[in-house]
Amino acid sequence: MSLLTSLARLRALDEGIAQPVATVRHCHLAERPMVFIPLKLSGEAAAPLAAMLGTDRGDPRLLVVPQPRNRDLRFAWAAELAGVLLPYVEGFLGDTETVERRNADPYERTVDAPQIIVPNQGGMAFVRLLGRSTRFRRTDGPYPVPESVPLLGRWLTYFAERAAYPGSSLMLAATDELGRHWASGQSSLEDANLAALLSWITTGPSDDAEDPLVWPPAGPATDPGFDAEVLAPAIEGGSPERVAEALRTQLEPTWRLMWQAIDLLAGLPEGASVAQRWEQDRGSFSGMAAHVAEGTPPQARRDGAVAAAAKLARMERAQAAYDVQRAYDDPLVMAEYRLTGEAFAGEVIETVPDNVEGEGRSRKLRPLVVIKTDDPVRLAPGTSLGTPQRRTQGAELVSADDGLVTVKITKGMGRGRTAAPGAVPEVGERVCYTSLTDDFQGSPSLPESEATPWTHGGPPQEYTPDDEDAQEEWS
Amino acid sequence: MTGLMREGDPVRRLEVLRGTTPPRPHDARAIAALAANPGCARRALMDGAGIDKDAAARHLGFPAPFGQSPFAITRGNAFEALVKADGCAELLRMLRELLGLPIAEVAYHDVENVGAHLRHAHTRALIDRAARDGGEGAPSPEAGAEATAPPATETAGPGEAVSTAGTLYDHPLLSLRIAGHTAYLEPDVVAFQLGGRFRIVEIKSFAVIDGQADPSSVAAAARQAAVYVLALRTMLEELGHDPLMVSHDVVLVCPENFANRPVATLVDVRKQLAVLRRQLDRMTTLDRLLDGLPDELTFDLRPDEDGRPTRPVAELSDALRRTTARYAPDCLSTCDLCFFCRDEARQEGASDLLGRQVRDELGGVASVAEALGLADGTRDPAEGQEEIARLLRNAERLRRECLT
Numbered sequence: 112m113s114l115l116t117s118l119a120r121l122r123a124l125d126e127g128i129a130q131p132v133a134t135v136r137h138c139h140l141a142e143r144p145m146v147f148i149p150l151k152l153s154g155e156a157a158a159p160l161a162a163m164l165g166t167d168r169g170d171p172r173l174l175v176v177p178q179p180r181n182r183d184l185r186f187a188w189a190a191e192l193a194g195v196l197l198p199y200v201e202g203f204l205g206d207t208e209t210v211e212r213r214n215a216d217p218y219e220r221t222v223d224a225p226q227i228i229v230p231n232q233g234g235m236a237f238v239r240l241l242g243r244s245t246r247f248r249r250t251d252g253p254y255p256v257p258e259s260v261p262l263l264g265r266w267l268t269y270f271a272e273r274a275a276y277p278g279s280s281l282m283l284a285a286t287d288e289l290g291r292h293w294a295s296g297q298s299s300l301e302d303a304n305l306a307a308l309l310s311w312i313t314t315g316p317s318d319d320a321e322d323p324l325v326w327p328p329a330g331p332a333t334d335p336g337f338d339a340e341v342l343a344p345a346i347e348g349g350s351p352e353r354v355a356e357a358l359r360t361q362l363e364p365t366w367r368l369m370w371q372a373i374d375l376l377a378g379l380p381e382g383a384s385v386a387q388r389w390e391q392d393r394g395s396f397s398g399m400a401a402h403v404a405e406g407t408p409p410q411a412r413r414d415g416a417v418a419a420a421a422k423l424a425r426m427e428r429a430q431a432a433y434d435v436q437r438a439y440d441d442p443l444v445m446a447e448y449r450l451t452g453e454a455f456a457g458e459v460i461e462t463v464p465d466n467v468e469g470e471g472r473s474r475k476l477r478p479l480v481v482i483k484t485d486d487p488v489r490l491a492p493g494t495s496l497g498t499p500q501r502r503t504q505g506a507e508l509v510s511a512d513d514g515l516v517t518v519k520i521t522k523g524m525g526r527g528r529t530a531a532p533g534a535v536p537e538v539g540e541r542v543c544y545t546s547l548t549d550d551f552q553g554s555p556s557l558p559e560s561e562a563t564p565w566t567h568g569g570p571p572q573e574y575t576p577d578d579e580d581a582q583e584e585w586s
Numbered sequence: 587m588t589g590l591m592r593e594g595d596p597v598r599r600l601e602v603l604r605g606t607t608p609p610r611p612h613d614a615r616a617i618a619a620l621a622a623n624p625g626c627a628r629r630a631l632m633d634g635a636g637i638d639k640d641a642a643a644r645h646l647g648f649p650a651p652f653g654q655s656p657f658a659i660t661r662g663n664a665f666e667a668l669v670k671a672d673g674c675a676e677l678l679r680m681l682r683e684l685l686g687l688p689i690a691e692v693a694y695h696d697v698e699n700v701g702a703h704l705r706h707a708h709t710r711a712l713i714d715r716a717a718r719d720g721g722e723g724a725p726s727p728e729a730g731a732e733a734t735a736p737p738a739t740e741t742a743g744p745g746e747a748v749s750t751a752g753t754l755y756d757h758p759l760l761s762l763r764i765a766g767h768t769a770y771l772e773p774d775v776v777a778f779q780l781g782g783r784f785r786i787v788e789i790k791s792f793a794v795i796d797g798q799a800d801p802s803s804v805a806a807a808a809r810q811a812a813v814y815v816l817a818l819r820t821m822l823e824e825l826g827h828d829p830l831m832v833s834h835d836v837v838l839v840c841p842e843n844f845a846n847r848p849v850a851t852l853v854d855v856r857k858q859l860a861v862l863r864r865q866l867d868r869m870t871t872l873d874r875l876l877d878g879l880p881d882e883l884t885f886d887l888r889p890d891e892d893g894r895p896t897r898p899v900a901e902l903s904d905a906l907r908r909t910t911a912r913y914a915p916d917c918l919s920t921c922d923l924c925f926f927c928r929d930e931a932r933q934e935g936a937s938d939l940l941g942r943q944v945r946d947e948l949g950g951v952a953s954v955a956e957a958l959g960l961a962d963g964t965r966d967p968a969e970g971q972e973e974i975a976r977l978l979r980n981a982e983r984l985r986r987e988c989l990t
Contacts, residue, residue, distance in 0.1 A: 114947050115985065117948065124935075153657040153661075154655060155793075243795060301918070335652075335655040335658075339653075339656045412796045446985065446988050450984060
């Protein structure tokens with residue numbers, strides 16, 4: 112959290128209403144997102160209890176395990192869930208586009224992709240564990256499950272892993288996304304409560320939000336009071352209808368909140384780089400679909416050393432790119448860098464559009480721009496700069512003192528003797544320059560998996576699902 | 587009242603604080619949480635006096651936001667029963683594998699079987715004997731217990747002394763000096779002794795999946811285990827033994843993957859021990875806290891015959907407000923009184939409400955109004971606040987520019 116966000120929180124607390132910390136939406140919102148609210152049995156790692164899900168706010172599906180300790184009923188529930196989620200996921204596979212690649216074969220990318228929205232981080236963790244507990248199941252042998260169950264497990268595992276990838280929108284947690292766009296007047300710990308966070312954003316804080324009788328928890332854990340007084344007697348009673356009705360009362364309020372959260376996010380204009388990140392999501396989704404179609408085995412329990420290092424490096428690059436893109440897309444995010452002196456904005460007061468450097472053949476056009484700024488500039492001369500106003504342009508800091516900054520444009524002003532029209536900002540224009548740049552970073556060179564050094568455990572064993580995986584207890 | 591009372595009898599004063607409400611013993615969870623917020627005088631006093639904070643919070647109209655689901659309790663109990671079944675046979679198997687020790691036999695003492703008032707003394711006697719025998723007569727584990735000492739042939743019942751083989755002590759009652767007062771711990775824990783080396787075994791019902799568990803659950807378990815290690819070490823030291831006979835590696839027993847099968851892991855709690863020790867040392871002693879309070883101050887709930895509190899809420903609330911709390915959002919998961927203190931922090935407009943991160947970032951600006959005043963420029967920075975004031979004004983300027 113930055114001082115800017117802290118200030119927004121203070122202001123929210125003082126004014127009794129959440130304050131914006133973004134001016135555009137930084138996540139993709141699907142036309143038809145799949146809202147998924149899972150509930151689990153308290154005290155268990157991933158024993159499903161119920162879920163409310165669907166793409167139509169007027170028509171949620173309620174799936175319930177009437178006796179959560181019964182293993183067969185749990186798998187029946189997983190099969191029901193697969194019956195809703197898999198057609199949704201597979202519905203995006205039909206419509207594809209061919210993507211040409213440099214130094215590689217072209218591939219097919221779906222033109223759209225599924226999007227799952229869960230209430231909070233707990234929901235994400237549950238999706239991961241549910242994926243883990245179902246993807247190794249067998250459709251034959253001692254404890255057979257319907258064919259859709261292990262497939263569901265692989266997809267859920269994929270969504271959960273992709274959600275850890277910075278900037279990905281294939282699976283979102285509502286509280287995380289709201290928190291990225293609004294600062295409430297409560298702590299980030301309390302922001303994990305969807306009802307509380309939404310009430311800060313819409314009407315102002317309300318103690319009702321923390322009352323489980325008014326707003327039941329958004330899962331996956333249920334309210335202990337509800338467990339003791341309603342759910343346990345209903346399960347004991349042995350009536351599946353009663354259990355289902357009890358769980359419906361816990362899920363319906365959250366269902367309404369989820370759509371309210373989606374509406375709030377949809378009310379913000381989409382950031383300029385969102386489509387680009389969604390394109391990467393579509394590519395990743397298509398890759399996963401191809402894996403599934405080829406019949407590759409389910410994701411291993413743990414990554415090998417090389418795979419883990421490669422994944423980490425990819426995630427670090429994605430994080431860096433996500434940070435830069437958000438700053439370029441959103442002046443309020445850029446303001447954080449202006450506050451720390453890594454960016455500055457101001458009015459152009461003077462330009463030398465035909466400034467040149469060097470003589471003869473090495474003579475280069477280097478237009479100069481002088482900007483008057485109130486920002487504290489902490490950049491050294493020679494620093495490479497980028498600007499959100501002209502994203503393809505490169506510049507370099509020449510000097511900065513007393514609120515006057517001179518920059519030299521080095522890239523993206525045309526190849527002629529004079530700068531292309533519009534390439535050099537006009538006097539009076541407001542511009543922003545920053546040392547943050549989304550430069551391509553090469554991936555680190557890692558050995559082949561078979562050549563993993565002994566320091567990292569040596570070559571990992573080839574993963575083959577065994578009977579033990581498939582027969583693992585799920586009690 | 588006079589100064590005589592002040593010097594003489596802090597214990598009596600703590601009793602006055604608690605009044606007629608029955609005392610409530612500490613558990614390691616409470617101590618771990620206390621150490622997490624050592625600056626909170628209100629909590630230190632209430633815990634020191636053994637006050638039932640949960641009952642107080644309920645009576646004040648701010649019931650604590652946490653309860654335990656019957657499903658979680660059932661599951662926890664079932665798991666513990668499984669691990670301890672047949673004289674801890676399963677636990678013994680895991681200890682053998684985990685520690686690589688040739689534990690041939692194990693004696694099992696359930697200290698809970700003796701009367702509550704005797705448990706602490708009984709625990710002390712058992713541990714003392716084990717430390718003495720283990721330190722002198724018993725072979726070192728490396729030499730092999732079987733080779734030099736005949737193992738006990740049967741699992742000993744409570745009260746029977748078997749000290750040459752491994753020994754498990756279930757429900758030992760330990761004590762720890764907290765803020766100048768002795769707190770008794772009723773740990774849901776087993777202490778294991780072999781060859782004069784003690785280990786704390788903690789049984790938890792959160793799952794370890796593919797070798798990974800929820801980090802916050804593990805951290806909480808490690809903090810609690812550290813309390814037990816410290817308490818056991820203190821006891822040994824008091825008995826004149828080497829406190830380092832208690833290993834800093836605790837044995838954490840959890841269900842593996844999605845099944846009920848237990849798996850044991852060693853967790854190094856040296857870091858938690860260091861934190862705990864430092865914070866217990868640093869904790870303001872209760873005597874000093876009591877000095878600043880009026881003699882007649884009491885947090886008594888005045889329960890009637892049925893145990894229902896009859897104290898007027900406003901009166902209790904005023905009494906509590908005489909002590910200073912140090913609210914932080916972390917309290918929401920650890921302290922029964924959290925909603926009461928949060929409400930108080932709201933009324934005071936304290937920036938503590940927003941969490942430590944914000945508080946740290948504001949660098950010592952305690953109130954919301956003050957911070958916003960500095961940001962708006964309507965308030966002049968006090969000495970030492972110039973830098974944060976400059977940053978806040980800049981931040982305010984940037985926010986305004988971007989939002990209009």
